[in-house]
Amino acid sequence: MAATTAPAGRSSGVGGLPGRRAGPALLFAGLTFYLLLPMLAVFLYSVATVWRSQLLPDGYTLEHWISGLGDERLVFALLRSLGLATAVTVLDIVVVVPAIYWARVRNPRIRTFTELSAVIPFALPFVVIAFGIDRLAGDFVPWLQSTPWILWLGHSAIAFPFLYWAVDGAMAAAGIERLSEAAETCGARPRQIIREVVIPNITPGLVAGGILVWATSFGDFALAQILTGPNFETVPIWSADALLQTTGKGNELAVITFVTFIILFALSAAIVYWNRGHTLRLLPGAGAMERTEG
Amino acid sequence: MASTSTAGAAGAAIAPAPAAHRRPFAAFLERWLPALPLLVLVGAMLLAPGVALIVGSFVGDSGPTLDNWVRVFTTRGDQLAILTSVALGVVVASICTAVGAPLAWLISRMLTSRRAFWLSLLNVAANFGGIGLGFAYFVTLGNVGMITLALQGFGTDFVPPRPASFAGLVIGYLYTNVPLFVLLTIPAMGAVRDDWWEAAQVASATRRQFWRRVGLPILSPFIAAGWLLIFTWTIGIYGLAFALAGTGAAKGVPLITLRIGQTLESDIFNTWRASVLAVILMVMAASSLLLYRRILRWALRWF
Numbered sequence: 001m002a003a004t005t006a007p008a009g010r011s012s013g014v015g016g017l018p019g020r021r022a023g024p025a026l027l028f029a030g031l032t033f034y035l036l037l038p039m040l041a042v043f044l045y046s047v048a049t050v051w052r053s054q055l056l057p058d059g060y061t062l063e064h065w066i067s068g069l070g071d072e073r074l075v076f077a078l079l080r081s082l083g084l085a086t087a088v089t090v091l092d093i094v095v096v097v098p099a100i101y102w103a104r105v106r107n108p109r110i111r112t113f114t115e116l117s118a119v120i121p122f123a124l125p126f127v128v129i130a131f132g133i134d135r136l137a138g139d140f141v142p143w144l145q146s147t148p149w150i151l152w153l154g155h156s157a158i159a160f161p162f163l164y165w166a167v168d169g170a171m172a173a174a175g176i177e178r179l180s181e182a183a184e185t186c187g188a189r190p191r192q193i194i195r196e197v198v199i200p201n202i203t204p205g206l207v208a209g210g211i212l213v214w215a216t217s218f219g220d221f222a223l224a225q226i227l228t229g230p231n232f233e234t235v236p237i238w239s240a241d242a243l244l245q246t247t248g249k250g251n252e253l254a255v256i257t258f259v260t261f262i263i264l265f266a267l268s269a270a271i272v273y274w275n276r277g278h279t280l281r282l283l284p285g286a287g288a289m290e291r292t293e294g
Numbered sequence: 295m296a297s298t299s300t301a302g303a304a305g306a307a308i309a310p311a312p313a314a315h316r317r318p319f320a321a322f323l324e325r326w327l328p329a330l331p332l333l334v335l336v337g338a339m340l341l342a343p344g345v346a347l348i349v350g351s352f353v354g355d356s357g358p359t360l361d362n363w364v365r366v367f368t369t370r371g372d373q374l375a376i377l378t379s380v381a382l383g384v385v386v387a388s389i390c391t392a393v394g395a396p397l398a399w400l401i402s403r404m405l406t407s408r409r410a411f412w413l414s415l416l417n418v419a420a421n422f423g424g425i426g427l428g429f430a431y432f433v434t435l436g437n438v439g440m441i442t443l444a445l446q447g448f449g450t451d452f453v454p455p456r457p458a459s460f461a462g463l464v465i466g467y468l469y470t471n472v473p474l475f476v477l478l479t480i481p482a483m484g485a486v487r488d489d490w491w492e493a494a495q496v497a498s499a500t501r502r503q504f505w506r507r508v509g510l511p512i513l514s515p516f517i518a519a520g521w522l523l524i525f526t527w528t529i530g531i532y533g534l535a536f537a538l539a540g541t542g543a544a545k546g547v548p549l550i551t552l553r554i555g556q557t558l559e560s561d562i563f564n565t566w567r568a569s570v571l572a573v574i575l576m577v578m579a580a581s582s583l584l585l586y587r588r589i590l591r592w593a594l595r596w597f
Contacts (some may be wrong), residue, residue, distance in 0.1 A: 124579065243537055
């Protein structure tokens with residue numbers, strides 16, 4: 001009826017309750033178009049011979065994929081990004097899991113500090129954090145400046161909240177306090193409890209949070225540019241350089257951008273699978289909603 | 295004799311002391327050790343750098359000063375950058391809210407398999423940003439981008455918005471921020487229960503009435519919170535801004551983030567400007583986030 005004219009019933013705020021109406025269909029068609037078209041364009045660009053004057057490329061070739069994935073500089077940048085993101089994820093798991101576990105079973109006051117800490121990366125834009133770290137490092141630990149180590153620590157610091165919320169939610173869902181108490185009664189030591197009781201019970205949260213940490217590090221440009229720049233060329237740094245050079249690198253840039261898409265798709269599907277259709281990104285500090293969401 | 299016995303007594307008196315000292319320390323470790331690595335990481339990599347910037351913004355060549363702040367607020371370029379960043383944040387957050395809120399509602403009411411599909415797609419878009427997205431913009435909407443070529447092929451004289459323009463930045467920013475808004479607000483949509491709509495229908499309320507009297511009043515704090523979060527996020531975006539508008543030395547759009555980056559690249563001896571701009575950005579983002587948490591805490595009473 002009247003609702004079919006306005007897209008998703010804009011006049012009445014959000015859309016209506018379930019039903020087949022034209023508004024929502026249009027909205028989702030538009031969304032699909034908006035989200036997929038750039039991906040399609042990047043893919044076509046990566047296999048185009050020449051693409052100058054029509055909707056589709058003039059011809060197709062795999063040459064850019066072969067030359068791109070054979071380019072030593074690009075491959076090393078990709079390997080650096082993969083390695084860095086993995087190292088960041090490992091460090092975050094190692095520092096975050098024990099902290100949350102201890103806050104739950106021994107010392108609730110830890111939580112006051114960790115909750116506040118987890119908000120900081122949202123309150124401080126990455127470019128600000130990067131500048132601050134660089135300045136501080138220059139004053140106190142100049143030998144760390146511009147090294148991969150400082151980027152590793154910086155990425156771990158900006159990305160840890162994703163893991164924190166996911167793991168905290170998983171521990172709440174698993175009722176880790178009681179499990180831990182039971183294990184303790186059986187004489188298990190803390191380290192043993194974490195390894196054999198806690199970790200197996202929070203795997204979905206650990207995987208989903210870990211993936212978000214990984215993706216944050218893999219895609220970061222602000223810290224990478226300001227902290228290390230060309231001294232430790234990651235994929236975003238390589239891409240920025242390729243984008244600034246007006247000659248020739250466009251097709252290889254398309255290749256690596258599309259590779260990034262594929263990686264993100266795989267990770268995203270994994271997150272949704274592990275969370276069984278639940279959303280993962282939460283409004284920071286809105287843990288209560290996660291438990292009631294259906 | 296006497297002296298030795300005093301020494302012995304003193305020794306006996308001292309002997310337990312180290313243990314007594316060690317005990318509170320051991321107790322402290324017992325309570326805090328597993329959390330210390332995380333707190334040290336946050337302190338060194340997030341807190342200390344923030345403090346260093348604040349201090350740096352008030353220090354000049356000859357000690358403490360307000361000159362840096364005065365100079366930034368009276369420089370035309372800096373004023374423009376601050377205004378443009380805020381305007382961009384407001385526009386992007388408002389569009390995200392207008393488009394994202396209906397989407398979040400509809401997706402929250404989908405069956406699991408369809409919802410999983412949209413969540414995956416949105417997750418990719420929300421995580422895809424920075425330089426790669428900037429490049430995708432050029433390939434899609436640039437001078438020889440796919441859409442440009444297609445529209446011109448149909449005989450229109452379509453001219454795409456320049457990437458380094460306000461409109462260009464808005465289009466680019468929306469790509470990650472609309473999905474982010476949707477993902478962030480989907481859980482909140484559970485606050486409106488389906489049986490309330492049934493109850494409203496029994497009372498012969500129209501859809502419009504239901505939303506105006508029941509749905510929106512409950513959801514509006516969450517939607518406002520989403521707006522604030524996207525605003526906070528938008529004013530801090532650096533990679534995408536750099537790709538779209540950062541190349542021509544800020545000929546395109548002046549933004550706080552780009553100006554910080556440029557100062558660090560080219561003007562390493564005048565980092566006071568970057569410090570002040572960084573603190574301004576920090577204050578805007580932090581106060582927006584604080585307000586967000588206020589609103590959210592108040593809204594969560596519905597759960």
